[in-house]
Amino acid sequence: MDYFLELFLGGLTRGSIYALIALGYTMVYGIIELINFAHGEIYMIGAFTALIVSSVLAFAGMSGPSVLFLAASVAIIYSAAYGFTVEKIAYKPLRQAPRLSPLISAIGMSIFLQNYVMLAQTSDFLPFPSLLPELTFLEKYGLKIGSSEFIILVTTAVSMVLLMLLIKFTKMGKAMRATAQDRNMAMLVGVDVNRTISYTFIIGSVLAAIGGVLIASHIGRINFYIGFIAGIKAFTAAVLGGIGSIPGAVLGAFILGWTESFATGYVSSDYEDVFAFVLLVLILIVRPSGLLGRSTVQKV
Amino acid sequence: MKTRLSGRVFLSWLIIAGLTGLFAGPAAAAETIKLGVAGSHSGDLASYGLPTKRAAELVAKEFNAKGGVLGKKVEILAEDDVCKPELATNTATKLVSRGAHVVLGHICSGATKTALGIYKDAGIVTMSSSATNPELTQSGKYPNFFRTIASDDAQAKLDTDFAMDVLKVKKIAILHDKGDYGKGLAEFARTFIEASKKAQVVVFEGITPGAVDYSAVVNKIKQSGAEAVIYGGYHPEASSIVIQMRKKKMGTLFISDDGVKDDTFIKVAGKAAEGVYASGPKDTTKNPLAIAAIAANKSTYNTDPGAFFLNGYAAAQALLNAIQKAKSTKYEAVAKALRTYPVDTPLGKIKFDKKGDAIGVGFSMYQVRNGIYVEVPAAVTAKVKKKK
Numbered sequence: 005m006d007y008f009l010e011l012f013l014g015g016l017t018r019g020s021i022y023a024l025i026a027l028g029y030t031m032v033y034g035i036i037e038l039i040n041f042a043h044g045e046i047y048m049i050g051a052f053t054a055l056i057v058s059s060v061l062a063f064a065g066m067s068g069p070s071v072l073f074l075a076a077s078v079a080i081i082y083s084a085a086y087g088f089t090v091e092k093i094a095y096k097p098l099r100q101a102p103r104l105s106p107l108i109s110a111i112g113m114s115i116f117l118q119n120y121v122m123l124a125q126t127s128d129f130l131p132f133p134s135l136l137p138e139l140t141f142l143e144k145y146g147l148k149i150g151s152s153e154f155i156i157l158v159t160t161a162v163s164m165v166l167l168m169l170l171i172k173f174t175k176m177g178k179a180m181r182a183t184a185q186d187r188n189m190a191m192l193v194g195v196d197v198n199r200t201i202s203y204t205f206i207i208g209s210v211l212a213a214i215g216g217v218l219i220a221s222h223i224g225r226i227n228f229y230i231g232f233i234a235g236i237k238a239f240t241a242a243v244l245g246g247i248g249s250i251p252g253a254v255l256g257a258f259i260l261g262w263t264e265s266f267a268t269g270y271v272s273s274d275y276e277d278v279f280a281f282v283l284l285v286l287i288l289i290v291r292p293s294g295l296l297g298r299s300t301v302q303k304v
Numbered sequence: 305m306k307t308r309l310s311g312r313v314f315l316s317w318l319i320i321a322g323l324t325g326l327f328a329g330p331a332a333a334a335e336t337i338k339l340g341v342a343g344s345h346s347g348d349l350a351s352y353g354l355p356t357k358r359a360a361e362l363v364a365k366e367f368n369a370k371g372g373v374l375g376k377k378v379e380i381l382a383e384d385d386v387c388k389p390e391l392a393t394n395t396a397t398k399l400v401s402r403g404a405h406v407v408l409g410h411i412c413s414g415a416t417k418t419a420l421g422i423y424k425d426a427g428i429v430t431m432s433s434s435a436t437n438p439e440l441t442q443s444g445k446y447p448n449f450f451r452t453i454a455s456d457d458a459q460a461k462l463d464t465d466f467a468m469d470v471l472k473v474k475k476i477a478i479l480h481d482k483g484d485y486g487k488g489l490a491e492f493a494r495t496f497i498e499a500s501k502k503a504q505v506v507v508f509e510g511i512t513p514g515a516v517d518y519s520a521v522v523n524k525i526k527q528s529g530a531e532a533v534i535y536g537g538y539h540p541e542a543s544s545i546v547i548q549m550r551k552k553k554m555g556t557l558f559i560s561d562d563g564v565k566d567d568t569f570i571k572v573a574g575k576a577a578e579g580v581y582a583s584g585p586k587d588t589t590k591n592p593l594a595i596a597a598i599a600a601n602k603s604t605y606n607t608d609p610g611a612f613f614l615n616g617y618a619a620a621q622a623l624l625n626a627i628q629k630a631k632s633t634k635y636e637a638v639a640k641a642l643r644t645y646p647v648d649t650p651l652g653k654i655k656f657d658k659k660g661d662a663i664g665v666g667f668s669m670y671q672v673r674n675g676i677y678v679e680v681p682a683a684v685t686a687k688v689k690k691k692k
Contacts, residue, residue: 223548273512
């Protein structure tokens with residue numbers, strides 16, 4: 005039972021990270037029906053920014069939670085700026101173009117950002133300091149859950165609740181929902197659609213940056229390529245849950261995390277990805293629009 | 305018309321044959337020791353073969369400056385096989401017909417394997433600087449084959465012997481990164497452990513390189529009660545696994561390969577890297593012969609040594625030295641000399657075992673101590689050797 009619990013918590017942690025990234029995919033898709041392949045790179049840039057800031061602060065002699073706070077804040081602002089700029093450069097000019105064009109543009113942006121970080125930083129793996137504090141009160145729960153896992157879970161939960169409140173109760177959230185339902189109609193009733201889309205990208209990037217800082221502190225190393233695999237997995241989670249649906253992305257991410265964790269724990273890690281993608285195929289056969297996806301009629 | 309033409313062809317053949325005879329005549333009269341050098345000298349894999357060829361030329365020059373071998377000059381016969389098994393038989397036949405006394409080559413394991421039969425039939429000692437396929441020596445099919453490089457399974461052998469005989473662990477988890485290199489090593493390790501019956505493989509798994517985290521597989525290791533992990537692969541995944549194991553306060557020993565014996569591993573894993581074992585090639589940077597050989601290469605060819613240069617250098621030295629010691633170029637005598645007399649080479653003092661592998665060439669065990677890889681004292685490793 006202990007073993008089961010450990011795998012369950014491990015899967016939950018992994019799922020949380022997937023969820024933070026998957027939300028960015030699903031929100032952007034929901035609003036402009038674009039698969040933003042550069043999203044994984046925003047996550048990677050968040051992690052890199054946090055590394056650079058924390059190194060500078062460590063050099064200046066700072067330590068403790070203030071480093072985490074400052075590094076994470078700068079990472080969030082920086083990633084948000086990247087998300088905003090990527091949208092303005094690569095997607096906005098193509099808003100009226102056929103749907104394939106922004107997709108190609110997204111792939112190009114992803115490759116560009118990866119190579120940019122590789123050239124500007126390094127292609128080697130870099131050590132990432134463990135910014136997350138050690139929570140001593142967890143020790144009495146044995147070693148089932150580590151501090152960093154606990155912090156990842158709590159942070160993810162808080163982020164989700166805030167996101168939900170933002171979408172449900174703020175004016176911007178309302179505008180986002182309206183734009184997602186029907187962009188032209190929203191425009192007619194006075195919603196600034198371009199601004200709403202920019203906000204969506206910014207919010208997605210903020211979540212990705214939080215994910216980047218958390219997972220990099222958890223596993224202790226980063227390089228320019230980490231965004232690719234995390235991005236693919238998060239994208240899978242978003243599709244699994246029904247792309248465009250926010251609770252769907254979270255559900256999909258947790259299911260993916262658990263599947264991987266249990267497949268490794270009870271079968272073999274050789275088949276980790278096999279199980280994850282077999283599950284994806286099975287769910288899509290039964291529910292082509294994903295677990296919580298709306299089976300939308302093509303919008304006119 | 306037809307007959308006249310073939311008549312002319314026949315005539316031209318006669319002339320060519322006569323001419324080559326003319327040229328071959330005086331060369332043969334001078335009596336040289338012919339050192340065949342076969343390997344990839346052109347094509348995609350030329351960078352593997354050319355350093356050995358250069359090394360052979362340098363060694364020949366060195367021996368000739370001292371008066372040659374058995375009073376005769378050493379002559380290099382170089383033949384290109386482009387690392388292709390289907391061409392290697394041609395290459396071998398050519399070298400045999402040109403009268404090579406010993407052959408340094410081939411470079412790639414596949415090409416070496418197909419060529420060896422031909423050398424065996426012709427009674428020619430063959431020594432490779434780079435063919436690492438374990439079968440070449442271990443199958444016993446090629447008594448004429450020697451090599452100055454450790455075979456592919458040497459690292460796995462060192463890792464498993466070290467774990468079972470020095471660290472005395474009974475339960476071992478084997479992980480690999482599903483790549484050729486890592487999986488190969490892991491499979492050899494499993495075979496060795498199962499054959500020795502001194503320990504038990506409790507986990508054998510491939511992990512996904514670049515995954516977001518490895519907590520599930522780390523949990524599995526913890527659950528299995530393994531005392532040591534043998535990991536086949538490279539440092540990025542190794543550092544993640546070690547960090548997560550130490551975060552879970554697991555004291556499980558971690559033993560890996562020269563993909564992990566990299567300073568980046570220590571830099572990334574930080575404190576978690578302390579105590580990690582990794583096997584790696586023996587250090588030759590302080591060997592004066594190696595320094596001299598690399599300097600000679602630089603001054604003669606003005607290039608970097610390249611892949612297997614020192615192995616090639618050592619092989620050429622060993623072959624010529626064996627002919628010297630055997631006072632003959634006969635197969636049995638040379639083979640016996642190779643197994644009897646040690647020779648000083650850039651790889652250290654080497655001689656060959658019954659199967660044809662060089663003793664004293666290969667890997668050492670290193671451990672991370674205070675942030676650097678330190679070679680595990682020879683006394684400890686010697687204990688491993690004795691038990692073998």
